[in-house]
Amino acid sequence: MATTAGDSTSERFTTALDELDVGWRTTTAEALSETLTAFPEPIVGAPLPFEGISLPNAITRADDPESVKAAASGVTAGTLGIADYGSVLIESTPPEAELVSLYADTHVAVVRESDIVDSMTAALESLGPRLREGRGNAIVATGPSATADMGALVEGVHGPGDVHVVIVE
Amino acid sequence: MSKQSKRAKAAQIRETMAAEGEAVQENTKGFNQGRYDSVADLEDYQGLKDEARQIKEAAIEQLPELIEQLTETVEENGGTVYLAEDEADANEYIQSLVESGETVVKSKSMTSEEIEVNEHLESAGAEVVETDLGEWVLQLAEEEPSHIVAPAIHKSRASIAELFRERFDPDRPLETPEDLTAFASEQLASKFDDADVGMTGANFLTADSGTMMLVTSEGNARKTVAATDTHVAVAGVEKIVPSVEDLQPFVELIGRSGTGQDITSYISLLTPPVDTATFGDETIEGAEDREFHLVLIDNGRMEMREDEQLRETLYCIRCSACANTCANFQQVGGHEFGGETYTGGIAGGWETGVHGLDSSEEFVDLCTGCSRCVEACPVGIDIPWINTVVRDRINRGADDHAYDFLVDGLTPDAESGGMSYQKRFFGNFVTVAKLGSLFAPVSNWLADFGPNRWIAEKLLGVDQRRDMPTFQRETLKEWAGDRDGPTDPDREVLMLADTYTNYMHVERGKAAVRTLEALGVSVEVADVTESGRAALSQGMVETATKHGEAVAEELLPHIEAGRDIVMVEPSDLAMLRDDYGQLLDEKTYEQLSENSYEILEYVYGLLENGASADALADGDGEEIAYHGHCQQRTLGLAAHTEAVLEELGYDLITSDVECCGMAGSFGFKQQYYDVSMAVGEDLREQFSTPEAEGRTIVASGTSCHDQLTDLMKQDVPHPIELVAPLERA
Ligand code: SF4
Numbered sequence: 083m084a085t086t087a088g089d090s091t092s093e094r095f096t097t098a099l100d101e102l103d104v105g106w107r108t109t110t111a112e113a114l115s116e117t118l119t120a121f122p123e124p125i126v127g128a129p130l131p132f133e134g135i136s137l138p139n140a141i142t143r144a145d146d147p148e149s150v151k152a153a154a155s156g157v158t159a160g161t162l163g164i165a166d167y168g169s170v171l172i173e174s175t176p177p178e179a180e181l182v183s184l185y186a187d188t189h190v191a192v193v194r195e196s197d198i199v200d201s202m203t204a205a206l207e208s209l210g211p212r213l214r215e216g217r218g219n220a221i222v223a224t225g226p227s228a229t230a231d232m233g234a235l236v237e238g239v240h241g242p243g244d245v246h247v248v249i250v251e
Numbered sequence: 252m253s254k255q256s257k258r259a260k261a262a263q264i265r266e267t268m269a270a271e272g273e274a275v276q277e278n279t280k281g282f283n284q285g286r287y288d289s290v291a292d293l294e295d296y297q298g299l300k301d302e303a304r305q306i307k308e309a310a311i312e313q314l315p316e317l318i319e320q321l322t323e324t325v326e327e328n329g330g331t332v333y334l335a336e337d338e339a340d341a342n343e344y345i346q347s348l349v350e351s352g353e354t355v356v357k358s359k360s361m362t363s364e365e366i367e368v369n370e371h372l373e374s375a376g377a378e379v380v381e382t383d384l385g386e387w388v389l390q391l392a393e394e395e396p397s398h399i400v401a402p403a404i405h406k407s408r409a410s411i412a413e414l415f416r417e418r419f420d421p422d423r424p425l426e427t428p429e430d431l432t433a434f435a436s437e438q439l440a441s442k443f444d445d446a447d448v449g450m451t452g453a454n455f456l457t458a459d460s461g462t463m464m465l466v467t468s469e470g471n472a473r474k475t476v477a478a479t480d481t482h483v484a485v486a487g488v489e490k491i492v493p494s495v496e497d498l499q500p501f502v503e504l505i506g507r508s509g510t511g512q513d514i515t516s517y518i519s520l521l522t523p524p525v526d527t528a529t530f531g532d533e534t535i536e537g538a539e540d541r542e543f544h545l546v547l548i549d550n551g552r553m554e555m556r557e558d559e560q561l562r563e564t565l566y567c568i569r570c571s572a573c574a575n576t577c578a579n580f581q582q583v584g585g586h587e588f589g590g591e592t593y594t595g596g597i598a599g600g601w602e603t604g605v606h607g608l609d610s611s612e613e614f615v616d617l618c619t620g621c622s623r624c625v626e627a628c629p630v631g632i633d634i635p636w637i638n639t640v641v642r643d644r645i646n647r648g649a650d651d652h653a654y655d656f657l658v659d660g661l662t663p664d665a666e667s668g669g670m671s672y673q674k675r676f677f678g679n680f681v682t683v684a685k686l687g688s689l690f691a692p693v694s695n696w697l698a699d700f701g702p703n704r705w706i707a708e709k710l711l712g713v714d715q716r717r718d719m720p721t722f723q724r725e726t727l728k729e730w731a732g733d734r735d736g737p738t739d740p741d742r743e744v745l746m747l748a749d750t751y752t753n754y755m756h757v758e759r760g761k762a763a764v765r766t767l768e769a770l771g772v773s774v775e776v777a778d779v780t781e782s783g784r785a786a787l788s789q790g791m792v793e794t795a796t797k798h799g800e801a802v803a804e805e806l807l808p809h810i811e812a813g814r815d816i817v818m819v820e821p822s823d824l825a826m827l828r829d830d831y832g833q834l835l836d837e838k839t840y841e842q843l844s845e846n847s848y849e850i851l852e853y854v855y856g857l858l859e860n861g862a863s864a865d866a867l868a869d870g871d872g873e874e875i876a877y878h879g880h881c882q883q884r885t886l887g888l889a890a891h892t893e894a895v896l897e898e899l900g901y902d903l904i905t906s907d908v909e910c911c912g913m914a915g916s917f918g919f920k921q922q923y924y925d926v927s928m929a930v931g932e933d934l935r936e937q938f939s940t941p942e943a944e945g946r947t948i949v950a951s952g953t954s955c956h957d958q959l960t961d962l963m964k965q966d967v968p969h970p971i972e973l974v975a976p977l978e979r980a
Binding site: 144145146147150151167169174177178179180181184202203206207209210213214217218219220221222223224225226227228229230231232233234235236239240241242 | 278328382383384385388401403407408411428429431432435436439457459460461462468469470471473474477494495496498499502503510513514515516517518519520521522525526527528529530531534535
């Protein structure tokens with residue numbers, strides 16, 4: 083969590099991702115389809131709840147259990163990025179986002195650059211009113227799932243072993 | 252320790268250390284170092300801790316209202332809340348939600364361990380599967396968790412591989428952690444597919460939105476919720492905070508404090524019944540008809556809230572920092588240092604509150620009061636004080652009068668009932684010391700005389716392998732009485748010589764007096780010596796309070812006359828600075844606390860304010876190795892000693908262990924001798940590296956002195972003895 087004064091929020095976000103060993107790339111709304119189809123196949127995705135940016139047609143919509151469980155890559159929105167920690171927020175709208183982000187081997191989170199906030203405080207301030215009003219769910223996900231229960235840190239247990247973040251400018 | 256002989260206890264601890272010590276040590280030390288590294292990155296660690304503390308204090312204060320608000324919110328959301336009075340009540344309710352033959356998948360929850368819900372559901376015909384890998388391993392091995400965050404911390408990779416081989420006879424060899432993890436996840440994947448009910452705990456609950464926060468590294472808690480249509484969450488009532496925003500300091504502190512991760516992989520903020528989709532037979536379905544039951548457990552908590560001494564326990568966020576930083580826990584793990592459910596320092600509070608004193612009695616003496624955990628605790632709980640109170644309550648309840656006539660003469664304490672002789676002997680050590688000094692050297696010969704050592708071990712549980720301290724015929728008070736101090740002193744000091752400094756390690760007291768005089772300060776030695784530390788460490792609160800009152804009575808007139816109080820022994824200074832806050836009235840405590848100093852802290856202050864170091868010894872590049880005292884470090888005072896030694900020209904290296912292992916009388920006790928030596932072994936290793944070898948070793952605490960003398964087979968002076976000028980002829 084090294085922070086260097088003067089870095090922009092999104093630079094601090096990507097530095098944190100580097101430290102977590104989480105892959106990231108930036109793209110544009112136009113090039114999103116091309117960026118996402120480059121991930122290991124088969125790929126499934128959940129609709130993106132963003133105005134003006136939707137899940138590219140080239141990505142299979144997650145609707146049957148087998149395709150989600152068999153997916154090499156699962157694409158969901160990351161509705162917030164948190165620069166201090168390199169975390170992304172996975173919310174429960176649309177409802178299948180939770181399954182896609184949890185069951186595929188690689189989770190690909192699509193985060194809009196404008197949704198990256200500085201700190202946990204900022205993230206919870208934005209989330210508080212939403213949870214009070216909409217009573218939804220949100221997972222603050224940071225890096226891959228992991229366990230140290232078997233004698234050393236192993237990634238990818240009950241959850242994705244690999245996480246990538248695609249930042250849309 | 253009435254139920255088991257001291258010798259049997261010693262054997263049991265030895266056995267556990269042999270079987271589990273290595274794995275526990277490696278893991279806890281790793282977590283503890285991780286905590287230091289991770290909190291160092293925070294801009295305002297103390298500020299976050301203060302914030303966390305305030306939120307918990309306020310939440311417990313308004314707990315009844317929060318329970319009501321949360322209940323309303325959850326019911327509004329479409330869930331059910333059940334407030335369970337005790338274990339039986341909770342289990343009965345949970346059982347009504349699960350049908351015989353159903354499969355319950357569980358993610359890790361200490362509260363569910365507390366009520367032993369697995370056993371209960373299984374006896375009612377349900378299958379219960381733990382899905383946290385550590386918990387699953389323990390379920391297979393039929394063992395209890397040994398750590399509140401990493402439950403299988405005591406199991407080595409090899410022992411897990413062996414367990415899997417026995418149970419599953421897998422068709423491929425499982426050796427690496429990757430193999431074992433992959434195998435375990437495969438086994439559990441089918442359990443998620445079959446599951447009917449998902450059970451989780453909750454790290455926090457927010458009253459404003461009905462959101463629960465779950466802190467996990469594996470994805471199992473998420474799957475437990477996503478894969479089932481009925482979600483049962485089991486949580487202690489103390490987990491409620493007012494709002495979502497209140498979660499912020501805890502999100503930032505809990506992972507860092509526990510396993511040393513800045514944040515764990517998943518912080519789930521769920522507002523059940525969750526509306527995420529689930530896998531149907533053919534398609535992914537929305538799950539509008541999910542059921543959610545929040546089972547809020549009282550089980551003694553509301554009574555803890557009314558109990559002025561135990562209340563702080565409810566602020567605990569179960570991060571495990573207090574266990575990881577504890578030198579004794581690092582050696583023995585939670586199977587020794589733990590009760591029916593909870594482990595580590597704070598278990599003294601939890602077990603007393605939820606299971607009763609009997610559960611605490613088994614382990615609470617493993618807390619030596621070294622205080623390292625207080626600094627580590629993200630909500631600043633005074634864990635040693637809680638354990639002192641628990642010990643006090645155990646003492647009062649004890650009933651074992653057989654040898655009272657023998658010990659009573661030596662132990663004029665204010666304690667009622669028949670607490671153990673061992674405790675009374677160590678708790679009243681000042682009386683022993685007075686007599687010992689009066690009859691020295693005869694008393695020293697007697698103390699070392701074989702049969703007496705044997706009696707000491709039998710009756711008092713003083714381990715025969717320890718050297719007894721040597722009493723001096725001339726006390727510090729007597730020596731100092733004959734001196735002429737500086738004629739025109741800049742300041743006046745009243746020295747509170749502790750029992751050891753006055754009667755046994757008199758040379759450190761003399762060095763302190765000579766140093767102060769050389770810096771233009773006149774010194775008088777106080778009549779009282781005992782701060783009450785010895786009594787307090789045995790849980791004798793009333794006796795400690797009496798000592799505190801005597802100290803106050805003697806010291807306050809001096810303070811009012813403008814004198815500063817200086818002390819040599821850090822653990823006694825910690826009484827004045829810290830523990831008296833619990834024993835004496837607030838004004839007295841403040842006066843004593845603000846006007847008392849550790850000797851090298853005081854010397855540092857004098858030098859900073861213009862006194863000349865020329866009057867003191869010249870270090871001249873001498874190579875020394877310094878071990879600071881645990882309580883001194885918690886008070887933030889080790890740095891002063893280091894600065895003074897460096898200023899005088901010593902070439903200094905320092906240890907970085909949490910505690911020397913002796914911790915007052917702890918290491919003298921027969922049942923704990925092995926733990927004490929195992930803790931000390933770390934220190935011995937640090938001082939035996941090529942860089943440290945051959946150096947003069949100095950230590951600030953009497954206990955550290957005794958321990959290091961034993962470990963290193965060399966004399967271990969107090970740093971003040973290296974600072975003091977040679978005596979004028
Ligand atoms: S007492 Fe403090 S350090 Fe120990 S587990 Fe609880 S919160 Fe953590």
